[in-house]
Amino acid sequence: MSSRNGPLSGFTVLSLAEQYPGPYATLLMADMGADVVVVERPAGGDPARQFPAFHESLNRNKRSVAVDLKSPDGREALLRLARTADVLLEGYRPGTMDRLGLGPEVLREANPRLVIASVSGFGQDGPYRNRPAHDLSYQAAAGMLHELAADRRTGPVSTLAIGDVSSGMFAAVGVLAALLRRGQTGEGGYVDVSMTDGLVSWMTTQLVPVLNCDAAAGFQHEPGYGVFRTSDGLLSLSVAHEDWFWTPMCAVLGMDDVAGLRASDRIARKDELRERIATVLATRSRDEWVAVLDQAGVPMGPVLDLEEVADDPHVKDRGLLVEVPADHRRPARRHVRQPLVFDGAGPGPSRHVPDVGEHTREVLGAIGYADDELERLLASGAVAEPAPRRPAS
Structure with missing residues (x-):
């Protein structure tokens, strides 16, 4: 099954999230058919692009527009995009969107049906909301390293960013639940996704015995x-x-x-x-x-x-590894599709990772920007598009 006729076909998702959790959430949605438009900073885009294969693995099957959200014209472009979108997902520190003048109230005023999701380390409130951290520290705060704490020892930890991946899944679940509710009420909503909260939830079978002074499963x-x-x-x-x-x-x-x-x-x-x-x-x-x-x-x-x-016969038989064919700009690339199977088919990616701003003209033109407006915005730096790329050999 192509993502273009997947179960989320017809939904538009704006992603202002960088690095890992938000991109993983929108990867799942894009493979299931959503039109995911990544809104990137014009100068370099997502910082994860410095690790090309890592970035590609999370951002294939999406479109990219480059918008300077610190400029008035850039913020207006984002609001115009939000008026036509179903979902906006962001991964900034708490309060950043408000400081940009793009907080939930402003976005919901522009589009009352918009579902907004914020992914952060500790959530939008609480004493740790502004604490900087990365995945390992979220695991530590959630008790996932409790065996090390019990023995007062250091030791090897998983190289998989469990908090990033789990919060991406929770973000996708939250967005889909909010969209389902919107179908009943006609109104959008706001989803607060905390990486640490998600890990605490994953620890439920170990925390509940402690909370109730019961013996843990052995x-x-x-x-x-x-x-x-x-x-x-x-x-x-x-x-x-x-x-x-x-x-x-x-x-x-x-x-x-x-x-x-x-x-x-x-x-x-x-x-x-x-x-x-x-x-x-x-x-x-x-x-x-x-x-x-x-x-x-x-x-x-x-x-x-x-x-x-990659060579396992079961993985191959389940169709988890898919190839996005070469196009006029890029060679064929292999990817891992999202894992769900719908009616016997597993939708997966059909397009390559975009360059920063590759779809700026296409996306903004589709929501009503005239050619002369686009030229003005490009000249001012409020939006950007990539330089021409040589065709793939």
């Missing part, structure tokens, strides 16, 4: 739940609390003497049992263990590097 301490070395790689086992998975695993690994242990007994002996599992798994290759454990119905998976993910 499956993460199961000896058969973890990453183990094989003779040539790494293998994950995900035997949690289920005895019916532990028993066949023990049969495959030659550990029949402990196959009848219940979960509480396994956890009590976790160090001993984990060492036994590790010793056995180290005797054969990763792919050999995958074959026999899969045959036995044991939950597991090979630990893949990124090249292996």
Whole structure:
């Protein structure tokens, strides 16, 4: 399924969000058919463009207009765009849009049906609202590093920006919920998306026991739940609390003497049992263990590097990797589509990442700017367009 006939076809989204969370949210919406117009600063655009592949991965399938929001003409252009849009998503620090004269009240006056979403680190209010931080610090504030805190130790942390990705998903969910409500009431709305709030929500199964002085679930301490070395790689086992998975695993690994242990007994002996599992798994290759454990119905998976993910037969069969064909300006490029499947088809990108301001004339012309107005705005620097690019070879 092309994004052009996806479930969000017909909706226009203005994105003033840079870097990671907002672009990921609008990536999901663009792949599902929304016309996402990225409003970028004329001088360089999104700062993430200094990392071209990173930026491309989040901004393919969108259009770009370059507008100086600090100029009166630039702000007027943004307001005129907002009058024809369904959604405006921004990722500035709290208060920035108000200082620009483009706060929610001004935007809603221009378009009462507009859904506005703000993505920030700590939300639009609260004592931390203006605190600068990046993803790791949001994880720390949400308790995601609680095991390090409990042991008073430092250690390796995930290189995946979990707060960025999760807040992008929450932003998309919030926007879609507000659009659904608009369909019932005719009025837009304002969605406040906090990266930290989203991570606290993701910690619900670990926080609720603490809040109520209850025992936490112990499956993460199961000896058969973890990453183990094989003779040539790494293998994950995900035997949690289920005895019916532990028993066949023990049969495959030659550990029949402990196959009848219940979960509480396994956890009590976790160090001993984990060492036994590790010793056995180290005797054969990763792919050999995958074959026999899969045959036995044991939950597991090979630990893949990124090249292996790109070549994985299941990933390919699900159509997660798609190619945007070459056009007169760019060569063909491969991308990861959004993950949802609608009526048997997964909509994905159909256009390349735009240059800064590549669609300035096209987008502003479509909302009523005459050619002489555009020339004046371009000459003044209120808007911009890219220099001509050589065709792709």
